[in-house]
Amino acid sequence: MLYDLHIHTSASDGLLSPVEVISQARDIGLPGLAITDHDTVDGLEEARCFMEENSPALDFIPGIEMNTELAEKEIHILGYFIDYHNRLLLKRLQEIKEARLDRARKMIMRLANMGFNIDMEQVERIARGDLIARPHIAQVLMENAYVSSVKEAFDKYIGKGCPAYVNRYKFLPTEAIELIKGAGGIAVLAHPGLIRDDSFVVTIISLGIEGIEVFYPEHNHGQVLKYSQLSRENRLLITGGSDFHGYNQDENRGRIGSCGVNPEIMRNIFDYQQRKTKNQQEEH
Numbered sequence: 001m002l003y004d005l006h007i008h009t010s011a012s013d014g015l016l017s018p019v020e021v022i023s024q025a026r027d028i029g030l031p032g033l034a035i036t037d038h039d040t041v042d043g044l045e046e047a048r049c050f051m052e053e054n055s056p057a058l059d060f061i062p063g064i065e066m067n068t069e070l071a072e073k074e075i076h077i078l079g080y081f082i083d084y085h086n087r088l089l090l091k092r093l094q095e096i097k098e099a100r101l102d103r104a105r106k107m108i109m110r111l112a113n114m115g116f117n118i119d120m121e122q123v124e125r126i127a128r129g130d131l132i133a134r135p136h137i138a139q140v141l142m143e144n145a146y147v148s149s150v151k152e153a154f155d156k157y158i159g160k161g162c163p164a165y166v167n168r169y170k171f172l173p174t175e176a177i178e179l180i181k182g183a184g185g186i187a188v189l190a191h192p193g194l195i196r197d198d199s200f201v202v203t204i205i206s207l208g209i210e211g212i213e214v215f216y217p218e219h220n221h222g223q224v225l226k227y228s229q230l231s232r233e234n235r236l237l238i239t240g241g242s243d244f245h246g247y248n249q250d251e252n253r254g255r256i257g258s259c260g261v262n263p264e265i266m267r268n269i270f271d272y273q274q275r276k277t278k279n280q281q282e283e284h
């Protein structure tokens, strides 16, 4: 049984609520999990409360996945064990949320100019009042029968370089790493294989990352070996997770618990976090 350290909920672009995610994890007997929504910590309190009352045996790690960009490349930084009440973190996340709203409006305008009738209320309803991301717009395109799948929406209209695509707010990996560490968390490079250029991976390592997401549904065996070795060479933690978003979306991604780390690797992560907390306490 694996610890799944990469799971999305309806607080960002996942289909299941935090409570539904925890219930499923408990039902399949997972030893532990991390909720890592894009650019938001809004699902974490609900998850923790439900967990404490209903499945205390499950290890719950509060997390986040920050979408950043470096030289036009999409770089995702995971944060684990974050203090989700940290003021600086919350302030920055609020700014990002507003910038995302603005961007969604611009994308909808572009779609309108292309003849697609979509209104913002519909997107907000799909997003359930939480953070807005492109998959929500894709779902509305599907609901209105303009496309037949999320993939088609991305391939034709809202993927990077497509006619309705609008750049996200500027957010650099260094800033994400600093915010995560500032909130007491561990900063980890998400799915390096998806970057498709390992020179970026080397750069991100030099920026002070503490771990690499080695186990990931879209990493092949060779990539798992390569990134494990890179982690060992640089004395970085190894992490992994399914990147679960819900069943009807992202078919090539895993189900809860289908990818992750074994208890021995999880032990290393817990030990690292404990040492870090202890050192920080001694400094104060």
Ligand code: AMP
Pocket (backbone or CB within 6 Å): 013, 038, 067, 132, 133, 134, 135, 150, 151, 154, 155, 159, 168, 250
């Ligand atoms: P955003 O942060 O709003 O730019 O949206 C990025 C999210 O869209 C990613 O985290 C993925 O979940 C999703 N995404 C990106 N590209 C695709 C794609 N080709 N097909 C399906 N989902 C995608």
Ligand code: MN
Pocket (backbone or CB within 6 Å): 008, 013, 038, 135, 245
């Ligand atoms: Mn996503």
Ligand code: MN
Pocket (backbone or CB within 6 Å): 065, 076, 190, 191
């Ligand atoms: Mn990602």
Ligand code: MN
Pocket (backbone or CB within 6 Å): 006, 008, 065, 243
């Ligand atoms: Mn993800």
